Amino acid sequence: MLQPVAVGHKSLADYTHICGRELIAEIRELAEPLKGQRVVHISATAFGGGVSEILYTLVPLMRDVGLDVEWQVIYGREEFFNATKLMHNALQGAPQDLDEEQWATWRHYGEMNARELSGGWDVCIVHDPQPAPLFHLVPEKAKGWIWRCHIDLSTPNPETISRLLPYIRDYPASLFHMAGYVPAGMNDHVNIVPPAIDPLTPKNMALSPEDAAFVCGQFGIDVDRPLMCQVSRFDPWKDPLGVIDAYRQVKESMPEVQLALVGSMASDDPEGWDFFNATIAHADGDPDIHILNNFNNVGAIEVNAFQSHSDVLIQKSTREGFGLTVSEAIWKARPFIGGNVGGIPLQIENGATGFLVSSVEQCAERSLEILEDPALGKFLGRRGKEHVRQHFLTPRYLRDYLRIFHELKAA
Ligand code: UDP
Numbered sequence: 001m002l003q004p005v006a007v008g009h010k011s012l013a014d015y016t017h018i019c020g021r022e023l024i025a026e027i028r029e030l031a032e033p034l035k036g037q038r039v040v041h042i043s044a045t046a047f048g049g050g051v052s053e054i055l056y057t058l059v060p061l062m063r064d065v066g067l068d069v070e071w072q073v074i075y076g077r078e079e080f081f082n083a084t085k086l087m088h089n090a091l092q093g094a095p096q097d098l099d100e101e102q103w104a105t106w107r108h109y110g111e112m113n114a115r116e117l118s119g120g121w122d123v124c125i126v127h128d129p130q131p132a133p134l135f136h137l138v139p140e141k142a143k144g145w146i147w148r149c150h151i152d153l154s155t156p157n158p159e160t161i162s163r164l165l166p167y168i169r170d171y172p173a174s175l176f177h178m179a180g181y182v183p184a185g186m187n188d189h190v191n192i193v194p195p196a197i198d199p200l201t202p203k204n205m206a207l208s209p210e211d212a213a214f215v216c217g218q219f220g221i222d223v224d225r226p227l228m229c230q231v232s233r234f235d236p237w238k239d240p241l242g243v244i245d246a247y248r249q250v251k252e253s254m255p256e257v258q259l260a261l262v263g264s265m266a267s268d269d270p271e272g273w274d275f276f277n278a279t280i281a282h283a284d285g286d287p288d289i290h291i292l293n294n295f296n297n298v299g300a301i302e303v304n305a306f307q308s309h310s311d312v313l314i315q316k317s318t319r320e321g322f323g324l325t326v327s328e329a330i331w332k333a334r335p336f337i338g339g340n341v342g343g344i345p346l347q348i349e350n351g352a353t354g355f356l357v358s359s360v361e362q363c364a365e366r367s368l369e370i371l372e373d374p375a376l377g378k379f380l381g382r383r384g385k386e387h388v389r390q391h392f393l394t395p396r397y398l399r400d401y402l403r404i405f406h407e408l409k410a411a
Helices: 012-019 021-034 049-064 078-091 100-116 158-168 209-218 240-253 272-283 300-309 324-331 360-372 374-391 394-410
Strands: 038-043 068-073 121-127 142-148 173-176 190-192 227-231 258-263 289-293 312-315 336-339 355-357
Touching: 012 021, 012 394, 021 394, 038 049, 049 068, 049 324, 049 394, 078 100, 078 158, 121 394, 142 394, 173 394, 209 300, 227 240, 227 300, 227 324, 240 258, 240 272, 240 360, 258 300, 272 289, 300 324, 312 324, 312 360, 324 336, 324 374, 336 360, 336 374, 355 360, 360 374
Parallel strands: 038 068, 038 121, 121 142, 142 173, 173 190, 227 258, 227 312, 258 289, 312 336, 336 355
Antiparallel strands: none
């Protein structure tokens, strides 16, 4: 048996006041003929990163509209996660492909997990490359199969994508965040569906400025001085070192500025700790740089507080599948600066709902512009929030999945 993940209860009705009646009614109508369908989500980890963030909301909402849904996590040991981390990096464009032994390790765990997957599902949704071989290995275990890709596949290492392709191309449905991520050679059953955030979780619910300041204050932030902040895993693609460099440039003109780097450590990310230490080294003891992770008790409320309190929120990624942190940040109506890569431009219209940057210098210039002109920040934040309401809240994402379930049923 694969490891089941326990999730709480959620009610779609609670989202009506935020998303509007029309969408909620559409979801109920789509769900009606799907009632009782057995659906399983398969992912590599139940903690850390965007996939688990999404499933903790999507799974309970799918249940609330009448589907019989489970979430299960595949089995893997260090050798497997070392291989899949390398694969993840290569698929996002790193030059190093897996060696033969690592490919064999990935396949070996795939076979083991395929044996352990129970059968009789109406739909099996496989998230990301780690469990991708399941459909190829045991297609009889579900009537419908979906591969959900969460990563930036716009410029993959050619060797790596060509070895992965036979496992993903034949899925009866696949989902990508953007058209530019669909690898050549996929079948015609590709859907472009970006993910979404849950406005009612502790991470995204409204927090008063006083409460947000109180929480940040407890982590040593001087709440009366300006704060720049990036929330993300400690991963080279998220470029926390570049954020530190941008902060240093801002500090030359604005000595009172502070920086918070808030990052959780994922259980399937063996590189995380090395890079965390490298980030600390890069900060070089600067008392105005605060580097925090979930082992300092930085959980959802704390992330919310940092996003709600900061004067500038940054996601200076150099590759980004979607970047849930982007929608999370602008949902709090805060001014936002993001790398002009991957899913970030999908969420940010440059100059209207935030700023897009391609270098440390640009990031520093835009930060200073916002810090020196609070009215500009307010303008960007408000428009950003409405953009998220329209496009990137979970009920819209749920609707898109239900539509695809209908297509699979009809096929
Ligand atoms: N996150 C968190 N605590 C942290 C850092 C990140 O809860 O210290 C969350 C963040 O709020 C977001 C998710 O982890 O919901 C990261 O998703 P994203 O799509 O931004 O990036 P990924 O980690 O999947 O590459």
